[in-house]
Amino acid sequence: MSPLTPDRRVRLRPAVAGDAVRLRVWDAQPHVISATTDRHDAERAFPDSDWDEELAAQSDVFRYFIAELDGRPIGAMLVIDPAREPSHYWGVIEPDLRAIDIWIGEPDALGQGHGSDMMAQMIEACFAEPEVVAVVIDPLASNARAHRFYQRLGFEVVGRRRFGEDDCLVHRLERERWTARGPHGATEVTP
Ligand SMILES: CC(C)(COP(=O)(O)OP(=O)(O)OC[C@H]1O[C@@H](n2cnc3c(N)ncnc32)[C@H](O)[C@@H]1OP(=O)(O)O)[C@@H](O)C(=O)NCCC(=O)NCCS
Structure with missing residues (x-):
């Protein structure tokens, strides 16, 4: 059965304070660490993140989501408005963009189409x-599998x-390009 069939569709919901515990566990997963840093001695994917504080700091320009499959949390996403988000991670950047981060924390949920479903x-x-007008992402330049994953969704390399x-390879997906790919299904998510 395709993971994109409606009854297997991953459900995205806004993250709540109680999700800090699972975000901490996923933060220490080797496959998440290797996707987010080139440092081989790293013990956490997001060493600067206090998950209680991250979740408490959510706002309309900075929000985490949890992906659930049949009620089981499998991964997380962060969606920000990069021009308005308070840390200004993206530096000076045009308005009306969104930046997305994604990580599937549960190793047994990788490689089955759930990430594509979450992104779509x-x-x-x-x-x-x-x-x-567009969505931007910043995978590590070394994360070639993630580049393939994003480019299959229509993202194009910016540089x-x-x-x-x-050291990252910024990608961008323009609204027109996404729309031209046809219907992607309705969603209840409100980033
Ligand atoms: C990247 C990720 C979200 C993709 O979700 P997924 O459900 O595993 O992927 P799908 O089944 O929808 O699509 C398969 C493609 O995803 C990518 N992918 C699969 N496993 C991956 C992994 N462990 N790390 C990075 N990319 C992976 C590959 O491009 C794969 O295609 P391939 O088999 O031809 O190489 C997921 O693998 C993940 O969370 N990886 C670890 C964290 C990460 O890399 N996040 C992105 C950082 S920018």
Whole structure:
């Protein structure tokens, strides 16, 4: 059965304070660490994140989502408005964009189409806001599997960019390009 059939569809819901515990567990998963840093001695994927504080700091420009499959949490997403998000991680950047991070924390949920499903639902939710012109992402330059994953969804390479210690390959998906790919299904997510 395809993971994109309606009865197997991953459900995205806003993260709540009680999700900090699972975000901490996923933060220490080797496959998540290797996707987020080139440092081989890293013990956490997001070493600067206090998950209680991250979840408490959520707002309309900075929000985490939890992906559930048949009620079981399997992964997380972060959606920000990069021009308005308070840490200004993306530096000076044009308005009316969204930036997405995604990580499936449960190893047995990898590679079955759930990540594609999560991204499609979230992209759709981002473009449901009429002012949003494009979605940007910043995978590590070394994460070639993630590049393939994003490019299959329609993302195009913008270029190499350093974020702190991280050497990233910024990708961007324009609204027109996404729309031209046809219907992607309705979503209840509100980023
Ligand atoms: C990237 C990720 C969200 C993709 O979700 P998924 O459900 O595993 O992927 P799908 O089944 O929808 O699509 C398969 C494609 O995803 C990518 N992928 C699969 N496993 C992956 C992994 N462990 N790490 C990175 N990319 C992976 C590959 O492009 C794969 O295609 P391939 O088999 O031809 O190489 C997921 O693998 C993940 O969370 N990986 C670890 C964290 C990460 O890399 N996040 C992105 C950082 S920018």
